[in-house]
Amino acid sequence: xxxxxxxxxxxxxxxGVSLSIALTAPRPMVQKLQELxxxxxxxxxxxxxxxxxxxxxxxxxxxxxLGRDAVLAEALDSASRGSGELGVQHRTVQVRIQAxxxxxxxxGIATIxxxxxxxxxxxxxxGDDDKNFGENIGGAELIDDALRGFLSDDVWGAGGRLLRxxxxxxxxxxxxxxxxxxxxxxxxGAQFAERLKKNLxxxxxxxxxxxxxxSTIPAEVLSGLPDMVEQHRQDIDNxxxxxxxxxxxxxxxxxxxxxxxxGQASLQKAYYVLIGKKPAHAxxxxxxxSTSAHDLKWGTFPWIPLLVTILGIIAVGLFLQRFEVDGPxxxxxxxxxxxxxxxxxxxxxxxxxxxxxxIARDVNAALEHVSIxxxxxxxxxxxxxxxxxxxxxxxxxxxxxxxxxxxxxAGPPLIPGLGAPPPPAFAPxxxxxxxxxxxxAQPAFGAAPTSSEQDEDAHIREVYEQFxxxxxxxGEPTAGLTLxxxxxxxxxxxxxxxxxxxxxxxxxxxxxxxxxxSLRATPxx
Amino acid sequence: xxxxxxxxxxxxxxxxxxxxxxTVKGTVRxxxxxxxxxxxxxxxxxxxxxxxxxxxxxxxGTVVVLQGISGTHPPPPRTVTVEIAGLTATPRFVxxxxxxVVEFKNTGKITHELSVPADETLMPVERLxxxxxxxxxxxxxxxxxxxxxxxPSLAISVIVVDxxxxxxxxxxGAFSIPGVPDGKATLKVWAGxxxxxxxxxxxxxxxxxxxxxxxxxxxxPEAKEAEGTGKEGDSEGKEPDPKGSAE
Numbered sequence: 220x221x222x223x224x225x226x227x228x229x230x231x232x233x234x235g236v237s238l239s240i241a242l243t244a245p246r247p248m249v250q251k252l253q254e255l256x257x258x259x260x261x262x263x264x265x266x267x268x269x270x271x272x273x274x275x276x277x278x279x280x281x282x283x284x285l286g287r288d289a290v291l292a293e294a295l296d297s298a299s300r301g302s303g304e305l306g307v308q309h310r311t312v313q314v315r316i317q318a319x320x321x322x323x324x325x326x327g328i329a330t331i332x333x334x335x336x337x338x339x340x341x342x343x344x345x346g347d348d349d350k351n352f353g354e355n356i357g358g359a360e361l362i363d364d365a366l367r368g369f370l371s372d373d374v375w376g377a378g379g380r381l382l383r384x385x386x387x388x389x390x391x392x393x394x395x396x397x398x399x400x401x402x403x404x405x406x407x408g409a410q411f412a413e414r415l416k417k418n419l420x421x422x423x424x425x426x427x428x429x430x431x432x433x434s435t436i437p438a439e440v441l442s443g444l445p446d447m448v449e450q451h452r453q454d455i456d457n458x459x460x461x462x463x464x465x466x467x468x469x470x471x472x473x474x475x476x477x478x479x480x481x482g483q484a485s486l487q488k489a490y491y492v493l494i495g496k497k498p499a500h501a502x503x504x505x506x507x508x509s510t511s512a513h514d515l516k517w518g519t520f521p522w523i524p525l526l527v528t529i530l531g532i533i534a535v536g537l538f539l540q541r542f543e544v545d546g547p548x549x550x551x552x553x554x555x556x557x558x559x560x561x562x563x564x565x566x567x568x569x570x571x572x573x574x575x576x577x578i579a580r581d582v583n584a585a586l587e588h589v590s591i592x593x594x595x596x597x598x599x600x601x602x603x604x605x606x607x608x609x610x611x612x613x614x615x616x617x618x619x620x621x622x623x624x625x626x627x628x629a630g631p632p633l634i635p636g637l638g639a640p641p642p643p644a645f646a647p648x649x650x651x652x653x654x655x656x657x658x659x660a661q662p663a664f665g666a667a668p669t670s671s672e673q674d675e676d677a678h679i680r681e682v683y684e685q686f687x688x689x690x691x692x693x694g695e696p697t698a699g700l701t702l703x704x705x706x707x708x709x710x711x712x713x714x715x716x717x718x719x720x721x722x723x724x725x726x727x728x729x730x731x732x733x734x735x736x737s738l739r740a741t742p743x744x
Numbered sequence: 745x746x747x748x749x750x751x752x753x754x755x756x757x758x759x760x761x762x763x764x765x766x767t768v769k770g771t772v773r774x775x776x777x778x779x780x781x782x783x784x785x786x787x788x789x790x791x792x793x794x795x796x797x798x799x800x801x802x803x804x805g806t807v808v809v810l811q812g813i814s815g816t817h818p819p820p821p822r823t824v825t826v827e828i829a830g831l832t833a834t835p836r837f838v839x840x841x842x843x844x845v846v847e848f849k850n851t852g853k854i855t856h857e858l859s860v861p862a863d864e865t866l867m868p869v870e871r872l873x874x875x876x877x878x879x880x881x882x883x884x885x886x887x888x889x890x891x892x893x894x895x896p897s898l899a900i901s902v903i904v905v906d907x908x909x910x911x912x913x914x915x916x917g918a919f920s921i922p923g924v925p926d927g928k929a930t931l932k933v934w935a936g937x938x939x940x941x942x943x944x945x946x947x948x949x950x951x952x953x954x955x956x957x958x959x960x961x962x963x964x965p966e967a968k969e970a971e972g973t974g975k976e977g978d979s980e981g982k983e984p985d986p987k988g989s990a991e
Binding site for chain 1: 781782783784785786787788789790791792794795796797798799800801829830831832833852853854891893894895896897898
């Protein structure tokens with residue numbers, strides 16, 4: 220079962236490594252994706268800034284062109300000089316602007332306002348208050364700039380709306396003095412956000428005074444956005460933008476980069492926020508939750524390699540189990556059944572390795588032990604413990620001299636009294652290396668001893684005589700050491716050692732150790 | 745009674761005489777953003793190319809104040825009216841003593857929402873409809889920037905001083921404060937809607953030259969650094985608005 224165990228360990232290691240990779244591999248990937256998304260938002264923010272800048276120049280050009288209109292210049296000049304009715308001038312300018320720009324909404328214009336050289340509103344076009352005129356708005360920085368001669372842009376936040384405005388002076392017909400100014404306000408709301416989203420492929424939210432005034436995703440779910448941006452006011456002041464910040468929108472997590480609008484709207488907490496979806500979390504649940512049916516399709520998921528791998532692992536495991544477990548188990552069962560049918564003397568333990576080999580040898584030893592017990596004078600099961608050499612005795616000492624266990628030769632009849640079994644299926648090698656002799660017919664229980672037993676008795680008697688003589692030489696007492704007892708003990712010891720060390724027989728030799736007679740047992744294969 | 749008549753002049757002679765008085769004068773050079781009259785710029789600011797650009801009519805509103813002079817008394821409280829017509833406030837800055845009341849009077853057609861953004865507990869946002877007025881008392885010395893939340897370009901600086909020694913800087917940046925006792929004093933400059941400069945000086949009549957490198961946008965909280973704790977802000981070296989200006 221060695222290979223099966225190794226295979227099991229390898230499969231477990233493989234599964235552990237695979238699981239570890241499956242759990243950890245997405246993390247750096249998710250971090251990288253998040254970093255890339257942050258960089259994408261950075262680029263989008265830069266692009267937005269450039270777009271706003273280009274847009275601002277475009278609006279300045281437009282309003283400057285509009286300011287070169289002679290009718291407008293004449294009407295504003297008249298209003299600045301205080302000549303004529305302001306109401307008439309209001310209508311003149313309004314009609315003229317409407318004639319020049321008939322489709323304000325189509326041009327993305329929310330309002331156009333004309334002021335005279337004193338900063339007084341002469342006419343408005345677009346918006347809800349195009350009937351109002353006459354108030355002074357010269358205090359606005361953009362208007363003041365235009366009346367001084369500058370073309371400039373700004374962003375205003377008023378009435379909950381955000382306007383990108385561009386202003387330009389209106390020169391007199393002779394182009395030698397400033398007679399007024401025009402400014403154009405461009406819509407900066409939902410349409411602007413949609414345009415940005417279309418161009419940049421990121422979601423947009425516009426903030427003003429701590430509120431979301433327009434966004435490409437529902438504003439309700441962005442309720443926490445103004446506070447989050449305000450918390451990073453320091454970054455905005457220093458860097459003109461925030462780093463990519465994670466925000467929870469409903470069940471989704473997004474990354475957001477906020478940047479301020481320029482101009483006076485920056486005093487009104489006016490920001491544009493670019494929002495990109497944050498990559499999924501790297502935990503197993505999130506990864507599985509983000510898996511779609513498409514990911515599991517045949518063409519997408521490597522089903523065939525996966526199935527081949529799984530089947531291969533199973534096949535190798537089954538093969539190893541059959542090779543190392545099922546096969547030996549079947550064989551050993553078959554042999555045991557044969558033994559029961561008296562078709563053999565013992566198990567052929569050569570054929571088995573590992574644990575099964577050990578089981579076969581144990582079974583053989585047990586059978587031999589039973590055989591010996593039943594053939595001897597001792598009742599079965601008593602002799603082993605009762606006759607074991609006492610600790611410290613000469614017999615016990617001899618056991619320590621076994622160099623190694625050796626395979627026992629085919630033994631005597633195993634089950635006396637049950638008739639003579641046929642020769643065993645296997646033939647252990649003989650001492651001279653020749654073919655093992657076939658077992659003779661086994662005597663029935665209580666029959667006369669065989670020649671080999673007689674040899675053994677002779678050997679024991681010889682050892683006994685040597686042992687008694689050696690003890691006498693060593694000055695040890697020999698009273699009570701009868702041949703019967705000595706022989707019985709050596710028989711018992713021999714049987715035990717044969718069972719334990721799997722040897723054919725045991726030869727004893729007498730020697731002196733530390734002034735005492737001792738016995739050495741030597742296994743014979 | 746005779747002894748009293750002779751004692752009073754002696755007592756007057758025994759009182760410490762005030763130090764010699766002189767004039768503290770100098771020049772304040774504020775950043776271009778303050779002088780240009782455009783604190784909050786967009787992306788572009790281009791000259792028209794036909795007629796020369798006129799100087800701004802908007803006063804920079806730079807005030808130099810001397811503080812920490814012993815033996816001085818703050819100006820008495822008074823009521824000052826600031827008239828708001830359209831998007832223009834007149835005057836755009838006032839210098840008053842502690843306890844003074846500023847009356848903001850809307851004479852235009854535009855509704856405003858005035859407050860001190862840096863200290864809305866002092867002056868919270870409140871609607872100021874056309875034709876109405878609002879009184880606001882300023883009790884603690886300091887600089888306060890009152891601003892309309894709808895039209896932030898409408899900003900009024902209220903400088904409450906606890907010393908009679910202050911001067912408004914003229915168009916060329918010059919100022920002169922006469923009658924200042926000799927000694928140590930703290931000179932503070934309010935420019936661009938905030939305390940932009942502070943230094944200790946000897947008021948010995950020398951000419952001072954003060955250069956303010958940059959001015960932050962006037963919405964910065966420095967305006968709240970009013971109670972004599974104002975210090976030179978982080979105004980060195982950095983331009984307030986890196987966005988392009990073609991002026």
